Amino acid sequence: MKAVLIDDEKNALEMLEWQLQNYCPQVQIMALCNSADKGIAAIQEYQPQLVFLDIEMPVKNGFEVLQQFPDPTFETIFTTAYNQFALKAFRFAAFDYLLKPIDAEDLTKTIQRYQRQRLNSNFKQQLEILMQQYVSPNSLPEKVSFSTQQAIHFVKPETIVYCESDSNYTTLFFVDKTKLVVSKTLKDVEELLVGYQFMRIHHSYLINLKEVSRYIKTEGGAIEMNDGAQLPISRQRKDELMRILSL
Known part of the structure; x- marks a missing residue:
């Protein structure tokens, strides 16, 4: 080489x-x-x-x-x-x-x-x-790059509904119902997407706040996304999420 x-x-x-x-x-x-x-x-x-x-x-x-x-x-x-x-x-x-x-x-x-x-x-x-x-370090690019084992994908953050942790990998769920497994931890993905109005609501989930459909008043509470996914909210994140959503 x-x-x-x-x-x-x-x-x-x-x-x-x-x-x-x-x-x-x-x-x-x-x-x-x-x-x-x-x-x-x-x-x-x-x-x-x-x-x-x-x-x-x-x-x-x-x-x-x-x-x-x-x-x-x-x-x-x-x-x-x-x-x-x-x-x-x-x-x-x-x-x-x-x-x-x-x-x-x-x-x-x-x-x-x-x-x-x-x-x-x-x-x-x-x-x-x-x-x-x-x-221009303070600007946000239109697309973000994500690596998989096969390729590098260029993704518009607004097309992501939510992200789910899978050990050292993260699955991205998109508006068009497709998904992508990327070789990044959820923490790494969060660092890239937080400026695009994404929020960590659970140790396993990062959501696009623009894709929230409703808050479900079950024990502990849950968030339903526009694609129908119902995601749990950790106790530590609930108050902050309620404040952001003005609930």
Whole structure:
């Protein structure tokens, strides 16, 4: 598996090189690039399957690197220092990222995940969401990206009725009666959707407040959604939900 590493920080490049050599021997490092231009040239020359890319670089940033490859034949894994807005952007766009200083276990898991997945054909949409969120972190994208074992799906949040926890996975239930199992915990999904008027009403359920049909006065209470689903409300969440719904 050929890889190109792009980062303007010399120490970060050398550390990632060392970690890949010691923990991911299946990765063949073709080039270490300390600028965007060198990275672009290396990708063109070596045609790697994998590019490790830092976004924040002088002169040209990581976005400008990727814009040179509108139909890439490689996967991108971002390496970044901690930035809450950047991490939120990666999550919205479903891009893989590694936090500096990079943890060896996170690195090996990311490489293993890459090996299980085929090249993503929705790269352009992913990059558009990522750039929008990175440049305007307080805005909400029209669509949110969700990964499954087969593909990356782009979903309009208003089409989701509710979400149900299934251990490390979450099932999304849609207005058109379809559903989608995504490889995220309900907590992760909640972090993405809370700005779209979604609320956690139970440890297993996250609902679209715009899709609430009625409150059922059973013991403990329940919420009926527009699709007919009746969902329990946890005792801790009931007062807050009643206040939001003005009941």
